[in-house]
Amino acid sequence: MHEFGVLTTFLSGIGFGGVLVFLIKHFLEQKSKLKEIWLLDYKAACDGLLDAYREVALTNSTEALNKYAYWELKLQLYASDVVLSKLEEMKSSPPSTSQRDLAQKSLLKEMRKDLGLT
Incomplete structure (x- = not known):
């Protein structure tokens, strides 16, 4: 009878371990x-x-500016605070x-860091 208790304990331990690993x-x-x-x-x-x-630099049209504003807003969902501050620095520079x-170089460098490329 004692052996049965040991066996059931052993088997349940294996089962619990399997569930835990799963x-x-x-x-x-x-x-x-989620990371991907x-x-x-x-x-x-x-x-x-x-x-x-690039489009704003080439045409400076209202449509290009609106597109830029959209992507800048979307970037705020994902980018680190460092990237966002570098973006502000770029926008405020002449x-x-x-x-x-x-x-620009600094912004790209920080984006590469966020993307895990450096």
């Missing part, structure tokens, strides 16, 4: 999926902002100056 694996997979979705959305926001910025060039 739950941990499931949690980590979900977290990974976030990364894809953030990349799309960065790409959209840079494309709209166009066609070395200050703007440095601000």
